[in-house]
Amino acid sequence: MVTSILARDINEDTIMFNRMTDYLFLSSTTFHSAWISLLLVVATMSTNTAAAQPPQLAVANASVIDPVTAESSIQSTTAEFYAGASIDEGLSYVSCVDPLDSVDLESSLVVENDHVGSAGNIYVLAIVGEESYMLVSDVFLPWDGLRDSLEPFATKTLQATETISVLDQVQFESAGIDQGELTIYIGYELISDTDKIYYSATPLRVNIVPGALVSRSRYVGVDSCSPYAVDATSAIVYGTGTVTNPATAEVDLLLDLYMPDLNLFGKKVPAMVIIHGGAFYGGSRSQPALVDYAERFAAQGYLSISIDYRLAGQVPELSPQFASLYDQIESEDGQEQGLGMIAAMEDSLKAIAWLKNYAQGQGFEISALGLLGGSAGAVTALNVGYGLDDYGFSVPEFKVVVNHWGNLAIDTDSSKPSITADEAALISVHGTEDPTVLYSGSVDIHVRADEIGLTNELITSEGAAHGFSENRLWGSESFEGSGYTKGERVLNFVNASMLTPSGPPEEVYPDQYNVLYIGHSFGRTFAEKLETFARDTGFEDHASYIEMSGGASGAPDALWADDGHRENIKAYLDTGEIDVLIMICCSVEFVETGGESDEAIWNFASYALAKNPATRIGLSWLWKDFPQDYASAEEHRDGADESYALWVNLANDLNADYPDADVFTINHAEVVYDLRAAYEAGELGGDAAQLTGPSRNSVFTDEKGHAGNITKDTGTLIWLHAVHGVEPNDAPAFPQWETDIRAIAQAALDNAAQ
Structure with a gap:
């Protein structure tokens, strides 16, 4: 069971893509040859194809430059993108890919009706962290983020639908890319009006994550990359409560x-409690927007419940x-509605x-609890969470x-309920023209949160009134230029707030030899x-686990x-079942001290041995990267023995x-x-037909120096010897290679022993 896990911390894209103009802000750009080599792909274009259309990007805008004021x-x-x-x-589309996956990236745009037949420029932009590229003809070129230097992918007579194949069977690992986020924007303009660009305000985001899967067969915690199948059970009785109208009764x-839809036994699972609105007089747990939230959370790995509660009219x-x-x-005013509000709080705790x-x-x-509500449900969530x-x-x-669009009324005399910095993180969505629950109420809460240092975010829906339909969570940006819908931002905020270490990402079994x-x-x-x-080679109980982060990270x-x-690493070690812990060079401290010290290695080793004194500690060395910087193997190897x-x-x-x-x-x-x-x-x-090229017949796959297949197999024989003591010559034969890689690995070990 090889498990590739990445606990990633993906920062939000801070690029303000609200205008593809001179005012477009992009961080200063450093162009890496790895991405250049990856994106040197042939992009093809067709019109009105019958191929299955990829998902629609949620928000489309037109950015307009005033020719007088600029x-x-x-x-x-x-227009649609x-x-x-x-x-x-193309059978299905995913948000995350493994760097080893062969990836196709398809895009299309549907122009405005009156633009069909007009001459236009089509743009495709790719952004990776602080690096940005523009697709020009059939290659991606570095772009400095300025409107004047932006070049089109194609200039042509616009058809109703334009389809572009951006990437064709590309492996990100081949360019030395083990993790990150690829962001794609597409847009167009008319040749007759280049002061106006139509574009996808919310882009395609593709997360490159080692171990990303289309589906999960077992629970590994919250995972937005690999959605779980969702199991829904309706109308569960969670308690009873007394009502007095129309008659006194105990109601379910x-x-x-x-x-x-997986076995959760022994796991730690975060949970969201979802509370409906309705002015405490109506509403239902089955409100579509709340069901959508519940399903999205469950697909990411949460347990979510959507609840009904006693209403004001039931007295x-x-x-x-609570009385x-x-x-x-x-x-005196609103006594019955107030009764419903308090009942909602009581029932939420039940x-x-x-x-x-x-x-x-x-x-x-x-493992963690969160509250989510709309309108009266939000009032309930705020009061339960903070009051x-x-x-x-x-x-x-x-x-x-x-x-x-809820509120938390704070009594100015008693300062109750109070909000303190150590309480739950808060995110709000509220329309500026809400006539039901005033927008100013949410502003006041977030001003208070800012004052005390509580983690918080207010998403303002400009011009919106009250309710889910008005605020368009999945059809409008969290703020102009963010590139995220409001709903996406809520999910990201919840994940960041809720996710605390809750055990090893994968089950570690005591009857296996766990590396x-x-x-x-x-x-x-x-x-x-x-x-x-x-x-x-006979070690049937071997199990490998991986906590990976690319490059120096x-x-x-x-x-x-x-x-x-x-x-995550501590969680694995906490099981006390890790038999071998392997780390790889090189920490900054090791380099700066000339190999004298590396405190982090001591930290991990100390922790591992405290949990299992029998854990073996392996320190793995690495070859010098960018092999093409060296004219020969001899030059490449120079100094390696001394460093090792x-x-x-x-x-x-x-x-x-x-x-x-x-x-x-x-x-x-x-x-x-040696290879x-x-x-x-x-x-x-x-x-190995070439030094650098396709993995199947090259020593290296890219300029960075990632291993080709023959290098992977030969190097793994060295690991097999280190972990299990198997001499390379005793390993099974490799009929796929004409070269005797066992002999190469054996010679390397024999030379090291001399």
Whole structure:
């Protein structure tokens, strides 16, 4: 079971793409040759094709430059833009891909009706972090973000639908790209009016994530990349409550449950409680917008419940503690509605209690709680999240509250309810023209949140009134130029607030020999292949786990400094079942001290050995990147032995501090240099037709120096020897290679032993 896991921290795209003009702001750009080489692809174009259309991008705008003042403004457009990434040749579209996937990226645009037949320019832009590119003819070229330097993909007579194949069977790993986000914008303009560009305000975002899957067969925590199938159960009785109208009766309180359709036993699962609106006189748990939220959360790995509660018209009978609260805060006006508001709070706590009992009964744990409501439901969520504890109620800890056009009335005399910096993060969506619950109420809450340092965000719907239809969560941007819909921003905010380390991303079994690799792509490929090699040589109980981050972010110091990666690694180690922990060079400290020290390696080793004193610690060495910078294998290898000696000395120092531990090094770099030398001597034949090229017949796959297939297999033999003691010559034969890679690996080990 090879598991490739990336606990990523993807920053939001801060590019203000609200105007494709001189006023378009892009951070200063550094162009990396890896992306240039990746994007040197043939882009093709067709019109009115019968191919399946990719998903529609949610928001389209027209950016207009006033020719006199040069000021920019945004207008609406009937143009439509579509784009999607596929790993099955267009049968389905995905938001995340593994760097090893072969990816097609298709896009199309539907021009405004009166633009059909006009001469126009079509634009395709790609943005990766702070790097930006424009597709010109059949290649992506660096773009500095200025309107004057923007070049079109094509200039042509516009058809009703224009279809563009942007990427065709591209593997991101081949360009040395192990992780990141590719953002694609498409747009067009008329030759007769170049002061106006029609474009996709919300772009296509493709996350490149090691281990990304189309679906999940078991629960691995919250995963927006690989949606879970959702299991929904309706009309569950979560409790009872007394009402007095039209007659006194005990009524069932109902909820609908949404959860990943997988076994959650032993897992830690975050949960969202969703509360409907209706002025406390109406509404339902089955309101479509709330069902949509519940399903989206469950597909990401949450357990979500949408609840009904007793309404004001039923004249609920409150428990003594809530009746006391009602007496404290209710005035003569709106007594019945106030009764409904308090009943909604009481019933919400009952639903939360049911939720915890349900999880316990099913053998899993609620790791974090959030509240989401609309209108009266938002008022309830705000009061439960921030108010009840001020009145002596025992409430659970909440990580986030989502407020859709609700309010929290704070009594100025008592300052109740209070909001403190250690309470739930808050995100609100509210229309400026809301006549039902005033927008100023949300502004006041967020001003208070800013004052005390509470994590918060207010999404303003300019000109919108009250309700989901008015605020268009999935059809308008969170703010002009953000590139995210309001709904997407809410999901991202909730994820950031709710996700705390909750156990290893994958199950670690005590009856297996568990090897955990933490590091970047120059070790990942061997860690992945090791499981197959181990089992082929008789180690049937071998299981590999990977916590990967690309480039320098995969060095020990960067992994230790990153909260997400560090806690994920600790979660694996906390099981006490990790038999081997492998790290890879090089931390900044190791480089700057000339190999004298690397505190992060000590930190990870100390933690691992505290959890399992028998854990073996492996330190993996790497070859020098950018092999084409060296004229020959000899030049490439120059200085490598001396550098590796520093790595061995570091391992010895670690062993001296932990004398009972088995500390070892892995020098797979040696076979990389040997393979290059063999290639240059003409000894690899058709196994390596070129030094750098396609993985199937090259030593390296890209300028960065990622391993080709023959290099992967030979290097994995070195890992197999280090982890399981298998001599390369004793490994099964490799009929796919004419070259005897076992002999190459064996010679490297024999030379090292001399």
